[in-house]
Amino acid sequence: MPAVRTLRIGCEFNHVAQLATPAAFLIRPSAETRIVRELWTTDPVIETARYHDVYGNEICRLMLPPGESLVSHYAVVEVPDEVDPADFSAPARPVQELPDEVLIYTLPSRYCQSDLLATDAWRLFGTQQPSYELVAHMQDWVWNHLEYRSGSTGSLWTAKDSFDNGFGVCRDFAHLLVTLCRAISIPARYCSGYLPDMDVPPLPTAMDFHAWVEVYLGDRWWTFDPRHNARRKGHVTIGRGRDAADLAMVTTWGMPWLRRLTVWADEDLTEPWPPLEVSMAARDPFGN
CATH class of the missing domain: 3.10.620.30 (C8orf32 fold)
Structure with missing residues (x-):
């Protein structure tokens, strides 16, 4: 079998909203990704629903509550230990x-x-x-x-x-x-x-x-x-579309403040991943 490498990936979106705000998150790796384990989590607990857009990307819908919230996705994935394939003779078709x-x-x-x-x-x-x-x-x-x-x-x-x-x-x-x-x-x-x-x-x-x-x-x-x-090496696709207008990581129907965005993509598995504690208080680097 081809050699693989193990990555930890993840993201945390810390929003502050004045009112309950409809939102859609495009942050889960696409279907071809080899996911070893993963965790979707929100604080406070928020009801979510999933659907696939016209390009096949998985979207998570939810309502951001008034006040502060944290929406997170963590995963351990495997990727080929090789650079992106190429074929310099591949033609463009009419x-x-x-x-x-x-x-x-x-x-x-x-x-x-x-x-x-x-x-x-x-x-x-x-x-x-x-x-x-x-x-x-x-x-x-x-x-x-x-x-x-x-x-x-x-x-x-x-x-x-x-x-x-x-x-x-x-x-x-x-x-x-x-x-x-x-x-x-x-x-x-x-x-x-x-x-x-x-x-x-x-x-x-x-x-x-x-x-x-x-x-x-x-x-x-x-x-x-x-x-x-x-x-x-290591491209992990989340979404594909015509351009960035199709692939916003977060779409909100309102104007919440994105207080903090944190992203991980590395081979550091010295600590448990997903994290053992995923509450807003535990993940807040400002300590507020």
Whole structure:
């Protein structure tokens, strides 16, 4: 059997709401993830319901109560001890040969305005044979074109903004690669989830959720990570969609304050995971 590595992953959302607020959480790893054990928990105890959206992502619905609340998900998962697979000879299929369910990922979307960048995309990449090798070249271009600036962009920032201004965060790197692929009729979709620092130098910033890209070539989806411009180990997918508008980790129908978000993705299993004590008081680093 292929070698695997064991990760602890998890997230805690500490909200403060003035009124009872409907909310939807997209934080559980997708169905293909090998989950060894996991725990959903809320404090106070909140009734929840589950459904799958149009992209197959699992959503948890609940009502955030007035006052302070903590919604958490913890898991131990197994991932292959190998980098993302690749096939540089995999071709991009003509649109007329694409499966029906893939066509949506060739179209413009809110953050990926492939129609607005079509002229630039064809100028930059239109003379090359569409294939895995071309997408790898496009990823390299995105990585060199954009400067990573932590916290530099917000919810209104689009792929065109990144293209024009030359900076962004990981979701912007992903949006721009998705947009360039779609602009030349290669299906691409946005992915979000966890990415631990496996066999690479750890980043100096706190762990957070990560965004990357899947591109349809040949007869399957392939993983590309334009933020790092490298094939990596340990991508744990939570959701897939057209762009970040489809994959908000939390959607609220109201305006609660997100007091704290904490994310884990590493191989540190020296202490029990999920944690033995998951109450709001125990998990609050402010000690209030």
